[in-house]
Structures are given as structure tokens and as C-alpha cells.
Amino acid sequence: SGHGGKRIPDAGKRPRMRARREFRDRRDVEVEVLDALVDRGGEGMTVFEVRAAVDTDIDDIEAALAALKQDNLISVEGGDDRVVIMADDRVIPDPDVDDHEEQGYLDALRDRFGL
Numbered sequence: 001s002g003h004g005g006k007r008i009p010d011a012g013k014r015p016r017m018r019a020r021r022e023f024r025d026r027r028d029v030e031v032e033v034l035d036a037l038v039d040r041g042g043e044g045m046t047v048f049e050v051r052a053a054v055d056t057d058i059d060d061i062e063a064a065l066a067a068l069k070q071d072n073l074i075s076v077e078g079g080d081d082r083v084v085i086m087a088d089d090r091v092i093p094d095p096d097v098d099d100h101e102e103q104g105y106l107d108a109l110r111d112r113f114g115l
Contacts (some may be wrong), residue, residue: 016035016039017035017038017039017041017092017093018035018038018039018093019031019034019035019038019087019091019092019093020090020091020092020093023073023091026067027064027067029054029056029060029061029063029064030064030067030068032053032054032055032056032064033050033054033061033064033065033068033074034068034073034074034087034091036049036050036053036054037050037074037085037086037087037091038087038091038092038093042086043084044077044084044085044086044087045084045085046082046083046084046085047061047065047083047085050065050085065085072088073087073088073090073091074086074087074088074091075088
């Protein structure tokens with residue numbers, strides 16, 4: 001893409017959504033799984049799609065899924081032919097509230113460091 005490896009969102013693309021800050025203090029692979037599921041939105045992901053989105057081995061992904069399910073941060077829904085993993089609603093940020101909180105945090109840092 002000629003941007004030196006930096007991810008520059010196209011005008012038509014939305015920025016990636018990430019799990020709420022209070023759910024980010026977990027093992028890296030668990031946070032990556034949550035971020036992938038939150039970014040996917042209400043349609044959820046199959047285990048195969050989670051594996052494609054999270055760059056680690058399947059044992060780590062399965063352990064992360066088990067831990068997240070035990071803590072009720074994800075749900076697993078499925079029929080005979082397809083199992084879909086979804087992020088719990090409380091993990092998904094509210095754009096209005098979370099953007100404001102993030103901005104407040106950045107403003108506090110700027111004030112503290114005189115920027």
C-alpha cells in the first residue's frame with residue numbers, strides 16, 4: 001500500500017473496534033480474541049475465523065476461548081453445521097461513552113505533561 005507498513009484507514013473504512021478498556025488487563029491472546037470478536041460485531045466468528053484473526057497457535061487460542069467463556073465474556077452459539085463465537089455485550093464499547101472517556105483521558109495526559 002506504500003504507507004511504510006502503517007495502517008492508514010481508507011475514507012470508506014471504519015476504524016477497528018477494540019474491547020473496552022476494563023477488559024484489556026488479560027493475557028495478550030485473550031485480548032486479541034476479544035478485539036477480533038468486538039471488531040466483527042453482532043455476526044460473531046467461527047473458530048476458524050478467530051484462528052485467522054489471532055496470530056498464535058491453536059492451543060493458546062483454545063485456552064483463551066475457554067478462559068473467556070468461563071468469565072462469561074464470550075458466548076458460543078451454534079447449530080449442526082456452524083458454531084459462532086460472540087463477544088458479550090458488556091465487552092463491546094459504547095462509541096458515545098467510550099470515545100468521550102478516551103478523549104478525557106488524553107486531555108488529562110496533555111494537561112499533566114503541558115502539551
